[in-house]
Amino acid sequence: MLRVCVIGAGNIAKTIHLPIYSLHPQITLVGISDLSEITLNKIADEFNIKNRYTDYIQMLDDLKPDIVSICTPNKYHYIQSMAALERGIHVFCEKPPAMNYQELKQMWKKSIEKKCTIAFNFHHRLRKETLMLKNWVESGRQNDIYYAEINALRRRGIPGWGNFTNKDLQGGGALIDIGIHMLDLFLYVMNYPKPLYVIASSSNRIGIKGGEGDFGAWNGDKFEVEDSLYGQITFEGGLSVHIKTAFAHNFEIKSDMNVSLFASDEGAKLHPFTRYGNHDPIIEFQEETIQGLSALPNFIESLQSNNTLPLTSIESVILTQRLVDALYLSASTNQPIRMEDHNVSI
Numbered sequence: 001m002l003r004v005c006v007i008g009a010g011n012i013a014k015t016i017h018l019p020i021y022s023l024h025p026q027i028t029l030v031g032i033s034d035l036s037e038i039t040l041n042k043i044a045d046e047f048n049i050k051n052r053y054t055d056y057i058q059m060l061d062d063l064k065p066d067i068v069s070i071c072t073p074n075k076y077h078y079i080q081s082m083a084a085l086e087r088g089i090h091v092f093c094e095k096p097p098a099m100n101y102q103e104l105k106q107m108w109k110k111s112i113e114k115k116c117t118i119a120f121n122f123h124h125r126l127r128k129e130t131l132m133l134k135n136w137v138e139s140g141r142q143n144d145i146y147y148a149e150i151n152a153l154r155r156r157g158i159p160g161w162g163n164f165t166n167k168d169l170q171g172g173g174a175l176i177d178i179g180i181h182m183l184d185l186f187l188y189v190m191n192y193p194k195p196l197y198v199i200a201s202s203s204n205r206i207g208i209k210g211g212e213g214d215f216g217a218w219n220g221d222k223f224e225v226e227d228s229l230y231g232q233i234t235f236e237g238g239l240s241v242h243i244k245t246a247f248a249h250n251f252e253i254k255s256d257m258n259v260s261l262f263a264s265d266e267g268a269k270l271h272p273f274t275r276y277g278n279h280d281p282i283i284e285f286q287e288e289t290i291q292g293l294s295a296l297p298n299f300i301e302s303l304q305s306n307n308t309l310p311l312t313s314i315e316s317v318i319l320t321q322r323l324v325d326a327l328y329l330s331a332s333t334n335q336p337i338r339m340e341d342h343n344v345s346i
């Protein structure tokens with residue numbers, strides 16, 4: 001049996017982490033922590049968890065779990081992961097891995113020092129469509145793909161709840177919240193190509209107006225992050241990638257979470273998984289829903305098997321975080337970024 005504690009009893013803990021742990025035959029949920037006693041007691045009652053803490057350090061020291069899940073705002077991923085790793089506890093943390101690469105590097109070092117596993121909830125990697133796209137890349141196209149498009153766009157999807165527009169707690173807006181998922185998926189299916197240059201610009205024009213959209217009403221006066229970011233990344237070998245991410249983007253559909261890859265014989269798109277070329281488009285598969293999908297079961301399996309790395313291990317997300325840093329650096333300085341000149345380089 002693996003003993004588990006959860007830090008943060010909000011939306012993602014309630015809908016993903018706690019249901020998975022509570023149904024898993026080899027897991028015992030031993031404790032939960034949240035700053036809000038009301039939230040804490042409500043969720044702990046719902047999942048029948050006896051030990052409740054407003055201080056997560058106290059919880060880790062009292063209960064000494066094998067695993068901790070981190071489900072708090074982005075700002076706390078680093079400090080809470082470090083506290084757990086320092087105590088020899090394996091960590092499953094929500095995305096983004098950290099606020100920036102400097103934090104992630106410390107988490108990585110600590111996990112090696114303490115021989116602990118740390119992985120992140122990049123659940124799009126586990127989709128069947130992702131596997132199909134990855135297989136398509138790996139069937140001889142790895143070095144032939146010369147262009148790609150990464151889209152994580154909503155027409156009016158500025159979150160009206162939670163902390164998603166708070167710069168201090170989240171570190172950024174559309175890129176670090178939704179763009180990061182598709183950027184990570186792209187890097188994963190492409191086997192982590194080496195980036196050379198990054199250029200990006202961002203906007204908050206729609207966010208600061210305030211308003212109401214598909215994700216509720218938001219306050220323009222409290223909108224502190226980018227509502228959109230558009231960039232280009234050039235990789236070694238001449239692969240050119242456009243990334244577009246937005247909570248609010250005036251286009252014809254409600255949302256587009258997609259990765260498209262272009263090789264000389266064919267192009268392919270993630271969703272629905274489609275191939276194009278000197279033939280009509282072939283739609284091979286369409287996922288009905290990815291609701292409830294998580295990288296957590298794979299993380300638990302990897303701990304049980306003792307010698308396999310989880311699919312979303314810290315080693316595998318380093319490049320994702322470095323490119324998020326580089327895109328933000330370019331957008332904030334209005335300068336192109338040469339990766340090797342910065343500490344965002346690989």
Ligand SMILES: NC(=O)c1ccc[n+]([C@@H]2O[C@H](COP(=O)([O-])OP(=O)(O)OC[C@H]3O[C@@H](n4cnc5c(N)ncnc54)[C@H](O)[C@@H]3O)[C@@H](O)[C@H]2O)c1
Binds near residue numbers: 012013035
């Ligand atoms: N994988 C995904 O697609 C996905 C989806 C949604 C959210 N998330 C991530 O999950 C994280 C949490 O998001 P959420 O939507 O659940 O937010 P939320 O606001 O619903 O929940 C966060 C909870 O953490 C608690 N908290 C804050 N600081 C704490 C601390 N120091 N100790 C203990 N508890 C603390 C808050 O009181 C709150 O209850 C974010 O990093 C977000 O990016 C990931």
